[in-house]
Amino acid sequence: MTIRRRLIPYWLLAPGLIWLVLFFVIPMYYMGELSLKTGSLETGYQLTWAFENYTDSISEYSTQFIRAFWYAGVATFFCLLIGYPLAYAIAFKAGRWKNLMLFAVVAPFFTTYLIRTIAWKTILDDSSPVVSFLKTIHLVPQDGRVLATSAAVIAGLTYNFLPFMVLPLFTALERLDQRLLEAGKDLYASATQTFWRITLPLTMPGIIAGILLTFIPAAGDYVNATFLGGTNQAMIGNVIQSKYLVVNDYPDAAALSFTLMAIILVALLFYIKFAGSEALMGEEEETR
Amino acid sequence: MSESNVKRVRLLALAVLALAVSMVLVACGGGGIDEGSDNSDVTTATGGDPQGSLKISNWPLYIDGATIKDFQNDTGINTTYTEDVNDNNEFFGKVQQQLAQGDSGGRDIIVVTDWMAEKMYNLGYIQNLDKAKLPTVEKNLIPSLQSPSFDPERKYSVPWQSGMTGLVVRKDLAPDVKSINDLFDPKYKGKVTLLTEMRDTVPLVMAADGVDPKEATTQDWLDAIDKIKENVDNGQIRRFTGNDFVQDLAKGDVVAAIGWSGDAVQAQSDNENIEYVQPEQGCSIWSDNMLIPVGAPNPAAAYKFMNYVYEPENQAQITKYVNYVSPVKGVREILEKQDPAIANNNLIFPSEQFTKNCFAQVSPPGDEAAQQEVEQAFQDVVTG
Numbered sequence: 228m229t230i231r232r233r234l235i236p237y238w239l240l241a242p243g244l245i246w247l248v249l250f251f252v253i254p255m256y257y258m259g260e261l262s263l264k265t266g267s268l269e270t271g272y273q274l275t276w277a278f279e280n281y282t283d284s285i286s287e288y289s290t291q292f293i294r295a296f297w298y299a300g301v302a303t304f305f306c307l308l309i310g311y312p313l314a315y316a317i318a319f320k321a322g323r324w325k326n327l328m329l330f331a332v333v334a335p336f337f338t339t340y341l342i343r344t345i346a347w348k349t350i351l352d353d354s355s356p357v358v359s360f361l362k363t364i365h366l367v368p369q370d371g372r373v374l375a376t377s378a379a380v381i382a383g384l385t386y387n388f389l390p391f392m393v394l395p396l397f398t399a400l401e402r403l404d405q406r407l408l409e410a411g412k413d414l415y416a417s418a419t420q421t422f423w424r425i426t427l428p429l430t431m432p433g434i435i436a437g438i439l440l441t442f443i444p445a446a447g448d449y450v451n452a453t454f455l456g457g458t459n460q461a462m463i464g465n466v467i468q469s470k471y472l473v474v475n476d477y478p479d480a481a482a483l484s485f486t487l488m489a490i491i492l493v494a495l496l497f498y499i500k501f502a503g504s505e506a507l508m509g510e511e512e513e514t515r
Numbered sequence: 516m517s518e519s520n521v522k523r524v525r526l527l528a529l530a531v532l533a534l535a536v537s538m539v540l541v542a543c544g545g546g547g548i549d550e551g552s553d554n555s556d557v558t559t560a561t562g563g564d565p566q567g568s569l570k571i572s573n574w575p576l577y578i579d580g581a582t583i584k585d586f587q588n589d590t591g592i593n594t595t596y597t598e599d600v601n602d603n604n605e606f607f608g609k610v611q612q613q614l615a616q617g618d619s620g621g622r623d624i625i626v627v628t629d630w631m632a633e634k635m636y637n638l639g640y641i642q643n644l645d646k647a648k649l650p651t652v653e654k655n656l657i658p659s660l661q662s663p664s665f666d667p668e669r670k671y672s673v674p675w676q677s678g679m680t681g682l683v684v685r686k687d688l689a690p691d692v693k694s695i696n697d698l699f700d701p702k703y704k705g706k707v708t709l710l711t712e713m714r715d716t717v718p719l720v721m722a723a724d725g726v727d728p729k730e731a732t733t734q735d736w737l738d739a740i741d742k743i744k745e746n747v748d749n750g751q752i753r754r755f756t757g758n759d760f761v762q763d764l765a766k767g768d769v770v771a772a773i774g775w776s777g778d779a780v781q782a783q784s785d786n787e788n789i790e791y792v793q794p795e796q797g798c799s800i801w802s803d804n805m806l807i808p809v810g811a812p813n814p815a816a817a818y819k820f821m822n823y824v825y826e827p828e829n830q831a832q833i834t835k836y837v838n839y840v841s842p843v844k845g846v847r848e849i850l851e852k853q854d855p856a857i858a859n860n861n862l863i864f865p866s867e868q869f870t871k872n873c874f875a876q877v878s879p880p881g882d883e884a885a886q887q888e889v890e891q892a893f894q895d896v897v898t899g
Binding site for chain 1: 576596602604605607612637638736747748750752754755762766767768883884887890891894896897898899
């Protein structure tokens with residue numbers, strides 16, 4: 228009886244563990260092994276512990292790595308810049324429109340990712356009203372263009388990942404104890420001071436979650452660069468895609484994927500160290 | 516911060532990690548095969564009494580709406596026609612592991628371009644055809660397609676449709692583009708696109724510089740790729756495209772492109788300013804081919820279908836819709852009565868004069884490793 232009871236948690240864990248092993252651990256193992264092989268489709272692949280797959284591909288594609296992180300970083304910054312006021316407005320100022328506005332944030336997901344991205348081709352095409360306007364206010368030179376530039380790729384990433392930023396921010400803001408704001412006011416803090424000293428620190432977990440949810444998928448994205456970018460705007464995702472599907476260089480593709488994952492994980496660890504694990508793991512500020 | 520909020524954030528953190536991992540996994544795709552493959556033990560697809568069901572994988576917009584239904588009514592073969600070939604490389608990536616294990620994924624016919632047909636055959640993924648089972652194909656295949664260099668005896672491939680790769684221009688915006696080299700004219704800076712398929716783009720660039728693509732060395736390929744890279748770096752070339760070059764032309768964002776003849780015909784019916792121009796130094800001619808993959812469950816039905824679409828009346832129906840070059844004799848005569856505009860279109864029934872400088876699509880010389888090196892050099896320009 229007691230043994231049985233003690234086993235219950237493990238039984239409950241089992242489905243999740245099996246899922247994890249089948250669809251995560253095993254594929255990761257094969258990918259890792261593949262990344263250390265040499266050979267071709269004709270000759271087959273042999274495990275030769277080819278660590279040069281890593282060194283070679285990293286040095287050869289450092290441009291695309293840096294570009295991917297740069298684009299993703301800028302897009303994340305803009306998402307935060309747009310997303311925070313938006314989430315704030317929905318949480319505090321929307322009143323009875325709150326649910327409708329939240330729905331509007333999520334609504335684009337009812338269309339597929341590809342269609343949404345391709346729609347931006349029409350919005351940004353050389354003769355579109357948007358681009359004419361940008362030319363009028365001299366943000367874009369008269370003979371310039373928006374589509375097939377870095378700006379278009381970053382705009383696409385920002386648009387596509389904005390909801391990933393808004394939703395965690397909204398959750399954090401909505402849970403904010405309003406009485407703390409009143410207390411701040413009672414203690415003669417100005418609205419700005421209340422924001423910087425109360426609202427922002429207390430919503431930091433939401434900001435961090437939003438940044439991670441935006442940055443990580445954006446860094447690995449290749450769809451936006453494919454459709455909205457031109458030449459010399461490929462991100463590391465494009466390189467992996469072409470290595471895998473066009474060149475059929477599977478070991479290099481696997482090595483690049485692992486490198487991307489490693490960089491993101493290391494960055495994540497530093498970020499947690501820097502931002503404080505409380506923020507990520509949800510320890511309360513006060514208990515420090 | 517409340518207790519539930521803490522949990523929520525913790526959950527989010529976990530979700531982030533799961534997402535990170537899954538994104539990277541998605542980027543990775545599948546693995547490869549460990550054993551090499553070759554075509555030393557290619558089997559011949561056997562036919563019997565055609566019945567049962569047939570499964571075909573073809574490219575989008577590559578058949579009219581009625582042919583499959585008619586075929587089913589005529590033969591009683593239950594046919595599943597799937598448009599799941601969007602790109603030779605992508606399709607290869609999708610089916611390679613199954614084919615390596617002798618499993619066609621239930622497919623009886625797949626349709627891929629010449630060079631990919633050869634690559635798959637060399638890997639042992641394709642069966643030989645039994646010519647005795649293909650009388651209509653034998654009778655009606657046009658002479659110019661009877662012995663392509665990749666399969667001189669048509670041992671394993673039957674052309675589905677053919678086409679030309681050349682210039683597609685906006686005649687109102689770029690009236691003087693006649694040669695591939697005109698694409699590199701600075702006055703069209705940022706208004707030019709090339710195709711992502713290396714075998715379409717690079718040979719045309721070589722031909723424009725006086726290199727015969729059939730005789731080209733690896734160095735010739737790399738030189739042409741260098742020339743393309745220069746024009747990428749100086750902003751001349753806007754981007755590399757698939758079929759979507761047509762949309763850029765329709766909007767006028769692009770004024771001249773390397774593109775495919777059939778797409779040009781279709782686009783012209785929407786915008787008469789879009790026009791296919793035969794490059795002065797010639798075009799590249801290719802075919803997409805029907806193949807019977809290893810492990811195909813019903814080769815008998817596949818043979819039946821191949822014969823069926825090689826009947827001129829049935830083929831005419833397809834040609835009217837897809838606007839590519841038909842590989843079947845007698846189609847033009849039928850269309851002259853039904854639709855003279857199509858019968859007299861040089862892009863659908865090209866005259867010898869029109870294609871006199873054209874060459875059959877080529878691959879880089881050498882073995883798979885040498886070809887891979889060139890492909891990698893080109894891809895490094897595309898994803899530069």
